[in-house]
Amino acid sequence: MTVVAVTACPTGIAHTYMAAEQLAKAARKLGFHIKVETQGAMGLENELTAQEIARASVAILASDITLEKAERFDRIRTVRVSVPDAIKDPEGVLARCALDTAPNPALPHPHTSDEQRSA
């Protein structure tokens, strides 16, 4: 399973980077393919491209603040968690990616016709 993630904490000093490391470590353990962008005091690092986001099954948004360039995730299923959650239970967060099949409400459901959606 291919996953992209963004981490961002209020001060950008440490938790942003710790969450990124924990998610990457847990992904290796569980056999997920992951790329994690950090939005900390060092700016946007390991920035996700549109292609990478399009190719991923889900985006983890681990953030306690407003994300930069959040519109990139308008068209992909997202799992939103707090930064401390990603640090303390990264495997749980990844497990949610695999289980949580609820579609993004912003996206038209592929099996729903226009009439059904407008109803």
Place this chain on the structure above:
Amino acid sequence: MAVHIEFTGTPPNGLLDRHPHKAMSAERARVLDAIHAMLRRPPWPKDVRLCGRRLAPPPLSHVVGFPRLEIPLGGDYENEGEFEGNAKLVSIKPGSALFAPPHCWNRPTWRRPVRVLSVLFGHKHLGFSLVTSAGNASGGMTAEKSSIAQQLGGAMFRITEALGDLNDGLSPPEALPGLVRSLLYLVRWSLEHPPLVKRRSAVQRFELISVYLQSHYQQEITRDRVAEQFGISPNHLSRLFRSSGHMKFNEYLTHVRTDRAKFLLRNYPMRIDEISRQCGYNDTAYFCRVFRRVTKCTPGDYRRQVAESSARDPARGMPPVNGH
């Protein structure tokens, strides 16, 4: 025409030094002001709290793989941390500093009003976070972040390593403040000269991409794919080649491929379509057209010319070692 100062071959000498604040963001200017204020104090810092990594950190302590310097500017920066081998609660006031080598821990309590500047010494960037906390848990905290490109290595990183080495429990604490002051002088210098630092990193990136093309020319290479590989935009990649190199991205790739083709033509009796494939061209006719445009002769003519000249002068016909 737009001028990209960060990538020009020769910076307008002196101009950058005379107007260091010209293109500086408000965030960066405030960081610089804070650093100036600290360095104006003659014996700053009067002491340095050095974090350790022997004890297990409490949950959500700050532990990262790069060094950090924290400078209280006002109020009381209360921290739990491992200091001199013990877990302690300390209050760090303006005039003092906290330094955390990689993988060492501290945990700000944010229980008291404080304004603190954190400097992050990352592999690619120097990061700054100016945090103001009202001292209550109910979200009374603002942080202003900014960063500049910075290459790993150099005096700045050796000082952070030296500070880590002094964390052995045997070194005199008096050795710390001078190093931290020097470190802050270097940080200030980097803030005041970011275009020069950035230019250097652009040149290094250009060199990395050139080496990448030289070893991947056999594969299908596109500008978009190479840009993605290096985490930059396709337009940025083109700009990098226009300003750092002597030719455009596509011209450079063609140069690498036809150079390799010449080497194969000179030294191996391979068929033209095999050589074409070996050099990353799936379409032999297209390869021949490109080759002809670049070398002003067809691959077959090139091979014959080399063979004839080596027959006349055997020494010149020896296969060159590097393929040129």
